[in-house]
Amino acid sequence: MARPASIEEEELIARLSSVFRDVGYEGASLAMLSEATGLQRASLYHRFPGGKQQMATEVLTSAIEWTRINVVGPLTREGDLSKRLAEARANLREIYDSGSKSCLLNMLMAPRNLGGPFAPAIKTAFGALIDAFAHFAREAGHRDGAARKAGRRALTLIQGSLVLSRGLQDPRPFREALNALEAELFPQRGEA
Amino acid sequence: MARPASIEEEELIARLSSVFRDVGYEGASLAMLSEATGLQRASLYHRFPGGKQQMATEVLTSAIEWTRINVVGPLTREGDLSKRLAEARANLREIYDSGSKSCLLNMLMAPRNLGGPFAPAIKTAFGALIDAFAHFAREAGHRDGAARKAGRRALTLIQGSLVLSRGLQDPRPFREALNALEAELFPQRGEA
């Protein structure tokens, strides 16, 4: 068909993702993206005719898909609750490198802060994650309202701990947040 | 002395801060900063010979000072615990506009993600906030280790809720986080 790509789509997206996660959308220059991927700027435009914005969009789509599979999946499928939560937690720990890497959803929020091109996707992604956590909490014995609150809290803890861990350069907040998930999602003594 | 400044230092910093909070350091152009302040670029350089970086540094310093006075202060001074916490909460709610505005410390973390020019100040600021919350938790009856953990958790909730509230365009996570502070910092039945 065509000359074999020197870099496959998947790896390409991964490398672009790494840049956007590190420096954000505005901070990511074509020079950086070129260097990170090994492709010249013009070559990037061959793969992504829509330019930088398309790159970020595809990276974002890929990240959301990853979340759907590796977090929402375990939280909402059938099976042992503890195992499912442990799996989601392990996946989160890996992708955030124990808290040293930031969340793409947070890094892409800045551009034109409200109404930016990524805002709808981010909103949907956050919503899906909260729903998944809430579904899990519901299944774990929480009542509806409390389950939704627990879902929001779970995601709040994760996002906040990523901010803190990066700012303090200390993995502890992220680790503590992951460990706290169990207590957050399973009703404790005295809770409904 | 000199011609009366058409805009005072305090207001100037506030307007610069607003831009950096909205679009981050890389996203803030001198054109934006000029328009937000009503000052021409050259005038900004008269006030800030160090350029954009100095503007961001002074904005950051000002924000940290604000935090020291309006959050750390109430949390660590003497007096009724509930009143002090309520005051800190009210100040937080106001500066974050009920969750619709983002945290400067988070927005200035991106530039050269690790080892950036703002990283040390951010680290110190986060540390001071955690210490203040921990001090409060300790005073509220928590034991040392638990108090420090509660301090980290309090800041984690605030930062995470800001991320969520902005991403979801929904003030609820931030409001819930503020409301949760009491339960986080005061030992609950069953806790040490």
Add this chain to the structure above:
DNA sequence: TTGACATTACCGAACGACCGGTATAATTCA
């Protein structure tokens, strides 16, 4: 097999626009 040709992947060079920053003249007030 071979040659013609379309398709694809990639790159070098250049574009206009805007970046952060500066020099200098005009303006404004004590």
Add this chain to the structure above:
DNA sequence: TGAATTATACCGGTCGTTCGGTAATGTCAA
């Protein structure tokens, strides 16, 4: 006036983007 402040014009550099061209691969008829 003289000092402080602003306004204007400009600088080199980098931004995101585009274009023309080259090399590699695939198709297919001869």
